[in-house]
Amino acid sequence: MAAGVAAWLPFARAAAIGWMPVASAPMPTPPRDKRRTQDGLIILNVSGTKFQTWRNTLERYPDTLLGSTERDFFFHEESNEYFFDRDPDIFRHILNFYRTGKLHYPRHECISAYDEELAFFGIIPEIIGDCCYEEYKDRRRENAERIQDDEDNENNNDLVSPDMTLRQSMWRAFENPHTSTMALVFYYVTGFFIAVSVMANVVETVPCGSSPNRVKDISCGERYALAFFCLDTACVMIFTVEYLLRLLAAPSRYKFVKSVMSIIDVVAIMPYYIGLVMTDNEDVSGAFVTLRVFRVFRIFKFSRHSAGLRILGYTLKSCASELGFLLFSLTMAIIIFATVMFYAEKGSTASKFTSIPAAFWYTIVTMTTLGYGDMVPKTIVGKIFGSICSLSGVLVIALPVPVIVSNFSRIYHQSQRAEKRRAQKKTRLARIRAAKIGGASAYLQYKRNGLLGDTLDEASKEAGQALVTKNSATFENQHHHLLHCLEKTTNHEFVDEQTYESSCMEVSLTNQARSRSSSVSSSQHGLSSCCSRRNKRKSFHVPNSTTGAERHGSIQELSTIQIQERPLSNSRASLNAKLDELNCEQPFITAAIISMPTPPVTTPEGDESSSSADYLQSNIVRVSAL
Amino acid sequence: MQGLQMVAVVLVLCASLKLLHLLGLIQFTEDSIDDEQEQYTIRHRPEALEQLEAQTRFTKKELQTLYRGFKNECPSGVVNEETFKGIYSQFFPQGDASRYAHFLFNAFDTDHNGSVNFEDFALGLSILLRGSVQEKLNWAFNLYDINKDGYITKDEMLDIMRAIYSMMGRCTYPVLKDDTPRQHVEIFFQKMDKNKDGVVTIDEFIDCCQKDENIMRSMQLFENVI
Numbered sequence: 001m002a003a004g005v006a007a008w009l010p011f012a013r014a015a016a017i018g019w020m021p022v023a024s025a026p027m028p029t030p031p032r033d034k035r036r037t038q039d040g041l042i043i044l045n046v047s048g049t050k051f052q053t054w055r056n057t058l059e060r061y062p063d064t065l066l067g068s069t070e071r072d073f074f075f076h077e078e079s080n081e082y083f084f085d086r087d088p089d090i091f092r093h094i095l096n097f098y099r100t101g102k103l104h105y106p107r108h109e110c111i112s113a114y115d116e117e118l119a120f121f122g123i124i125p126e127i128i129g130d131c132c133y134e135e136y137k138d139r140r141r142e143n144a145e146r147i148q149d150d151e152d153n154e155n156n157n158d159l160v161s162p163d164m165t166l167r168q169s170m171w172r173a174f175e176n177p178h179t180s181t182m183a184l185v186f187y188y189v190t191g192f193f194i195a196v197s198v199m200a201n202v203v204e205t206v207p208c209g210s211s212p213n214r215v216k217d218i219s220c221g222e223r224y225a226l227a228f229f230c231l232d233t234a235c236v237m238i239f240t241v242e243y244l245l246r247l248l249a250a251p252s253r254y255k256f257v258k259s260v261m262s263i264i265d266v267v268a269i270m271p272y273y274i275g276l277v278m279t280d281n282e283d284v285s286g287a288f289v290t291l292r293v294f295r296v297f298r299i300f301k302f303s304r305h306s307a308g309l310r311i312l313g314y315t316l317k318s319c320a321s322e323l324g325f326l327l328f329s330l331t332m333a334i335i336i337f338a339t340v341m342f343y344a345e346k347g348s349t350a351s352k353f354t355s356i357p358a359a360f361w362y363t364i365v366t367m368t369t370l371g372y373g374d375m376v377p378k379t380i381v382g383k384i385f386g387s388i389c390s391l392s393g394v395l396v397i398a399l400p401v402p403v404i405v406s407n408f409s410r411i412y413h414q415s416q417r418a419e420k421r422r423a424q425k426k427t428r429l430a431r432i433r434a435a436k437i438g439g440a441s442a443y444l445q446y447k448r449n450g451l452l453g454d455t456l457d458e459a460s461k462e463a464g465q466a467l468v469t470k471n472s473a474t475f476e477n478q479h480h481h482l483l484h485c486l487e488k489t490t491n492h493e494f495v496d497e498q499t500y501e502s503s504c505m506e507v508s509l510t511n512q513a514r515s516r517s518s519s520v521s522s523s524q525h526g527l528s529s530c531c532s533r534r535n536k537r538k539s540f541h542v543p544n545s546t547t548g549a550e551r552h553g554s555i556q557e558l559s560t561i562q563i564q565e566r567p568l569s570n571s572r573a574s575l576n577a578k579l580d581e582l583n584c585e586q587p588f589i590t591a592a593i594i595s596m597p598t599p600p601v602t603t604p605e606g607d608e609s610s611s612s613a614d615y616l617q618s619n620i621v622r623v624s625a626l
Numbered sequence: 627m628q629g630l631q632m633v634a635v636v637l638v639l640c641a642s643l644k645l646l647h648l649l650g651l652i653q654f655t656e657d658s659i660d661d662e663q664e665q666y667t668i669r670h671r672p673e674a675l676e677q678l679e680a681q682t683r684f685t686k687k688e689l690q691t692l693y694r695g696f697k698n699e700c701p702s703g704v705v706n707e708e709t710f711k712g713i714y715s716q717f718f719p720q721g722d723a724s725r726y727a728h729f730l731f732n733a734f735d736t737d738h739n740g741s742v743n744f745e746d747f748a749l750g751l752s753i754l755l756r757g758s759v760q761e762k763l764n765w766a767f768n769l770y771d772i773n774k775d776g777y778i779t780k781d782e783m784l785d786i787m788r789a790i791y792s793m794m795g796r797c798t799y800p801v802l803k804d805d806t807p808r809q810h811v812e813i814f815f816q817k818m819d820k821n822k823d824g825v826v827t828i829d830e831f832i833d834c835c836q837k838d839e840n841i842m843r844s845m846q847l848f849e850n851v852i
Contacts, residue, residue: 007695011747012717013848014754015730017762018769019790020844021835022814027844039691054694 043081044095049088050081057098064122066098090117097123105132111139149418150425170249187305190242194301197235201295204228236272239265239298260313261304268298311415315408322407326400330367333396337389338363344382351378367393441496446480670703672744681745682752689748696744704741707731721795729789733769755848762845763832777825783811 020027042058044051044066061067076083084091090109094117097103105114105128118125128136164172173183204221221228243265250256271291303309316323338359345353352375353359362375366389377386487493495503646652672678678689700709707728714727734742734750753761768774772782787807794802818826818834835841 007698008713009717010692011751012714014751015714017754017845017848018730018733018766020841020847021763021766021770021831022787022790022810023840023844024810024813026840027847030847030850 044091045076045079045081045083046086046088046091047084049091051091051095053095053098060098060101061123066094066121070122086117086120087113090114094118094121094123097127102129103127103132104129105136107135111136111143115140145414146417150421167249168251170245171251174246174249186242190238191302191305193235193238194298194305196231197239198296198299200228200231200235201292201298232272235298236269239269239301243269261301264297264300264303267294268301271295307415311412312408315404315411318411319404319407322400322403326397329396329399333367333392334360334363337367337385337392340385341377341382341389344385345377345379348378348382353377363389366390368397369393437496440494442476443480443483444494444496446476447484668702668704668741670741670743672703672748678745678748682748683756684748684752692748692751693744696747704743705747706741710742718793718795720797721793723793725785725789726793729769729772729786732772733765759836759842759845760832763835764828767828767831777827778831779825780811780815783814783826784808787811787814 039054039056041052042055044053058066058071065071071082074082074084090106090113093104093106103123103125115125125136173180173186177183177187204219206220207217208220208223209217243262246262246265247253247256256262271294274291303313338356341362342353342356342359345351345359353362359375362377365372365375366386369390371390377383483494643652647654672693675686675689678684679686682689684692697703699713705713710731711724711727714730715723717723731742732738734746736746736749750765753765757765767778770778770783770786772785784807787810791802791807791810796802815824815826817838818830820830820834
């Protein structure tokens with residue numbers, strides 16, 4: 001029941017008095033009103049913007065957040081209002097829904113933000129009013145397509161499971177030529193042979209000079225018949241092999257055989273085989289010649305190589321109804337005008353309009369504004385109708401064309417956007433990963449600085465400076481403690497990438513790195529021991545762990561800038577001692593993306609050299625000046 | 627042959643004239659091409675709150691609540707019969723409430739101008755909810771008396787009864803028979819029509835109702851609706 005109508009229920013109940021005198025049975029007792037609350041104003045504070053409405057307005061829809069007791073969870077006693085930490089601009093529309101019973105969708109809002117707000121307030125999007133529903137659905141579909149596109153691409157590109165069967169890897173090579181060099185080579189080779197085959201078909205028919213015993217020129221195809229035949233055979237061989245390989249590798253052979261590309265492939269190579277079979281019989285050679293026409297379909301094989309062609313095909317498919325309409329209206333107009341022209345020109349002598357079908361040709365040529373001039377009307381009436389015909393032809397053709405064009409434009413831009421997004425995605429993902437690893441290495445840094453447990457005493461000593469930073473970093477501390485608990489649970493420890501890689505490397509090179517591996521393993525498992533060792537050093541500042549986390553950030557992953565790191569042969573202990581002093585002096589760098597080589601790179605060697613420490617310091621200084 | 631040719635020429639001429647008229651190039655009469663109907667919106671502003679308070683037996687707050695609900699559903703300030711039927715039908719989804727809504731509308735539309743404004747609405751509700759038993763019975767009589775001549779005939783009652791029963795819809799238990807309304811009307815007339823003259827006057831009606839305990843009790847049922 002609509003909300004506004006609920007306000008008329010008292011009226012309907014009152015009007016029921018009209019039934020009383022004619023009632024056949026006594027009336028039931030009315031329900032007791034549970035609380036006769038006076039209708040009061042409710043203040044809704046949404047991120048600082050205050051909205052006010054009657055309580056009854058909100059309670060029109062008792063199955064939403066605002067209409068039910070769920071809103072009590074958001075009641076803020078101090079200010080006697082309901083506080084929501086959400087977007088006030090979108091909330092305006094949600095509140096209007098309660099007021100007017102109609103939910104509208106603002107066109108300038110992001111569709112997913114809007115959906116989230118609706119979900120939060122417990123309103124189903126299906127009740128969006130008719131005025132905005134179409135737009136909402138369109139935007140939603142567009143968004144879903146975009147996400148689907150991204151997912152598809154991701155799945156396609158990242159499917160690098162090492163244990164793919166040969167068949168799967170072949171199929172992947174066929175579908176995405178950029179994945180491996182072999183696939184790329186295959187791709188270009190087939191492209192080249194398609195081009196060669198098409199060129200051969202074309203050149204075959206060019207007149208090539210005359211032979212002595214014939215009057216007119218013979219075509220190149222007849223002159224160099226053997227050469228062309230060999231070329232054709234080679235191309236067909238390649239195409240057949242390619243088709244069979246694709247058929248073999250396809251995950252669903254039935255689906256592959258039904259697909260358009262496979263049909264094109266088959267049609268491209270069939271004429272050759274049919275020609276092989278029936279070269280001897282003279283009667284069917286006529287048909288054989290016709291079959292050669294089908295060889296031109298090889299050019300469609302290029303659509304695998306060109307995205308633009310595919311888009312065109314897709315557009316035509318999606319505009320099928322418009323094309324159908326165009327065709328139908330043209331046919332109607334042609335028949336009408338052909339009939340009229342025929343009867344108009346019937347009187348004139350030596351008229352070319354011998355029958356209505358003959359007049360079709362004139363009508364088509366005129367309506368498409370070609371105007372060959374091989375058939376022209378001679379009577380005045382014929383000329384009048386001829387001009388009407390050409391004028392209307394322009395109209396009839398111009399009408400469906402913009403629809404097709406806009407469809408093509410939409411699809412084309414969509415694919416352009418997809419390409420751009422794919423290109424940007426790499427950089428975006430790299431940056432996001434860098435930020436994430438920044439967080440992870442914060443923990444490692446935290447551990448190395450030995451801020452576990454015992455250092456709390458030292459922290460209190462540095463009360464003045466440290467306390468401020470500690471309060472602001474309680475979240476960090478708690479997070480680090482949590483990670484530490486996980487380490488203790490699993491009896492494994494978090495390490496950074498380089499350590500991991502180097503340990504992997506060393507595990508494989510057992511012979512050479514035996515000493516190193518032992519030291520590595522000891523150093524790895526000895527992280528805690530190192531830390532505990534460092535715990536005893538009292539000369540520590542409590543570094544600003546937040547700054548430490550951010551500055552000793554990730555190894556940069558952006559492919560554009562690569563900073564080569566020297567294998568640093570410092571022990572962590574001395575390194576960190578110097579770094580901690582550095583922390584307090586260096587200016588605060590906030591951007592986590594700024595590349596800095598993770599200074600405490602665990603090195604297999606246990607050498608200490610202060611010179612490298614200096615180098616490291618200077619290294620840091622240099623990078624931070626960027 | 628000449629005659630047929632003449633006919634053909636005349637035909638073609640008429641067809642082309644019609645085409646030109648269609649294209650808007652020539653006009654036959656003086657009326658303008660665009661005959662958009664001007665819609666002038668009816669708007670009604672009710673009397674001041676104090677006046678209404680004096681006329682009806684509602685308090686200021688009750689009137690405020692009433693008006694807010696009224697205005698929300700009918701922003702122009704008046705209800706026409708179609709809107710009225712639509713609103714009332716929403717409360718009875720199983721059956722067809724349009725007949726009864728029609729009678730109700732006529733009962734509320736005291737000045738019979740085809741629209742119910744807020745004063746009519748408030749006055750009617752005031753009688754129904756805050757009026758004396760006499761006034762309520764008066765109102766009910768007015769509802770049943772379709773042509774407002776002071777007498778309820780059997781046909782009028784049958785109309786009303788059919789309208790009430792049609793609100794029930796099809797799916798009832800026990801199954802509604804076609805002559806159930808007629809039977810009900812007979813019972814009503816037996817009870818109310820004291821002098822058996824085939825019509826019920828207002829005095830007969832009020833007399834009879836005041837003697838019936840059930841009816842008296844049910845009149846008090848909806849006191850606390852607002």
